[in-house]
Each structure stands twice: as C-alpha cells, then as structure tokens.
Amino acid sequence: MNYLRLLRNFRIASRSFVTPRENVTLTDDSVIDLSHKSLMRLWDRLKGWVDDEAASVQMYLSSF
Secondary structure, X not given: OOHHHHHHXXXXXXXXXXXXXXXXXXXXXXXXXXXXXXXXXXXHHHHHHHHXXXXXXXXXXXXX
C-alpha cells in the first residue's frame, strides 16, 4: 500500500491530524503518529455521538 499518498492530505498544516508534518520527508521506516490535538478538537463531537447512542440504547431497552 502506498501510505505516503494516503497520508499526504492529513499532514498539511491546516489539518494536523498526523505527525510528522508535511515538511518532513517520510520513508518506509517513518513512524506516523495520530496527533492528540486532532482528537481534542473532535472530543466534543465524539462525546455528543456517545451520549446520543447511550440515549438510543436506553430507549430501545425501555421498549421491552
């Protein structure tokens, strides 16, 4: 798999999902790390999804 092409869009400075950033040359031995900042930005949205799912489960279980 050509992961270098896959990662290109996620390494640009305006997105910063993964490190190293776009100005660092990647090789087959490079270590790619998911940026904790990207997770923090999405945390409120993720929490909302989890809360919605928990409410759906409760509604489903109460229907029996």
